[in-house]
Amino acid sequence: MVVDQLRETELDRLFQAFADTTRRDIVRRVTVGEYSVSGLAALYAMSFAAVQKHVAVLERASLVTKEKRGREQIVRGNHEGLQKALRLLDEYEQIWRQRAARMADILAEG
Amino acid sequence: MVVDQLRETELDRLFQAFADTTRRDIVRRVTVGEYSVSGLAALYAMSFAAVQKHVAVLERASLVTKEKRGREQIVRGNHEGLQKALRLLDEYEQIWRQRAARMADILAEG
DNA sequence: ATATTGTACAACCAAATGGTTGTAGATCAG
DNA sequence: CTGATCTACAACCATTTGGTTGTACAATAT
Numbered sequence: 001m002v003v004d005q006l007r008e009t010e011l012d013r014l015f016q017a018f019a020d021t022t023r024r025d026i027v028r029r030v031t032v033g034e035y036s037v038s039g040l041a042a043l044y045a046m047s048f049a050a051v052q053k054h055v056a057v058l059e060r061a062s063l064v065t066k067e068k069r070g071r072e073q074i075v076r077g078n079h080e081g082l083q084k085a086l087r088l089l090d091e092y093e094q095i096w097r098q099r100a101a102r103m104a105d106i107l108a109e110g
Numbered sequence: 111m112v113v114d115q116l117r118e119t120e121l122d123r124l125f126q127a128f129a130d131t132t133r134r135d136i137v138r139r140v141t142v143g144e145y146s147v148s149g150l151a152a153l154y155a156m157s158f159a160a161v162q163k164h165v166a167v168l169e170r171a172s173l174v175t176k177e178k179r180g181r182e183q184i185v186r187g188n189h190e191g192l193q194k195a196l197r198l199l200d201e202y203e204q205i206w207r208q209r210a211a212r213m214a215d216i217l218a219e220g
Numbered sequence: 221a222t223a224t225t226g227t228a229c230a231a232c233c234a235a236a237t238g239g240t241t242g243t244a245g246a247t248c249a250g
Numbered sequence: 251c252t253g254a255t256c257t258a259c260a261a262c263c264a265t266t267t268g269g270t271t272g273t274a275c276a277a278t279a280t
Contacts, residue, residue: 008131008134009131011128011131011134012129012130012131013129014129015125015126015128015129016125016126016129018121018125018128018129018199019122019123019124019125019126019128019129020122021118021119021121021122024118024121024198027202028202028205031202031205031206031209032205032209077206079206082199082202082203082206083203085199086196086199086200086203088134089128089192089195089196089199090196092137092138092141092192093192093193093196095138095141095142096141096187096189096192099141099142
């Protein structure tokens with residue numbers, strides 16, 4: 001029943017992190033290059049504090065890391081989190097393909 | 111700036127749908143087989159209405175479809191939604207790989 | 221030394237989320 | 251017909267989410 005509680009809440013956080021346009025944009029940007037928190041904040045029509053919170057959500061989900069450099073905080077992409085999400089969705093995809101194959105077999109028999 | 115509003119809110123809903131353990135379990139199950147809403151409800155330690163809401167969230171996100179059969183409502187997986195999520199994450203993955211390749215090049219030069 | 225910049229964090233607010241119970245309408249079984 | 255089952259939906263509740271403003275402090279620039 002309760003298969004793997006830790007992994008599940010980890011995935012909850014991970015997909016929750018992806019469930020916001022601004023956060024997906026941040027992930028895309030810090031995957032390509034380097035941004036400070038205020039550098040990111042300048043990109044969006046919302047307060048610095050709001051962007052700070054988005055970054056915190058991404059950090060909790062292991063999708064980005066922060067590293068202090070002088071007075072700035074540099075945000076970088078964290079490949080691990082993304083791979084974890086991809087793995088789960090790929091599992092579903094595999095199941096779907098297997099079912100499709102079974103269906104094809106059944107149709108071939110009948 | 112506002113790249114593609116419709117696609118973005120669609121992705122918001124999609125990832126939000128995945129951001130819950132019960133909903134991920136429902137997706138997995140209806141991908142494998144057929145379940146009525148009450149059949150699903152029997153599986154979880156929550157009310158029928160709660161499961162009904164989870165199914166509604168998945169339906170809005172285009173991850174499942176419902177089809178009336180007699181007095182039952184049969185829930186089935188909808189491959190489209192899953193593929194959409196996979197596509198986006200694969201985009202990120204590609205970007206990441208490209209960046210990793212660039213880094214390797216730079217290291218080779220220097 | 222002072223002003224500016226970048227960050228952190230608290231307090232607050234409206235809206236959404238994830239759950240509940242209760243009521244009511246269809247459909248099926250006896 | 252009557253009762254049981256399956257679904258839909260409303261009302262309610264506590265918590266979380268996504269945003270705001272304000273305060274404080276560290277690091278840089280003038």
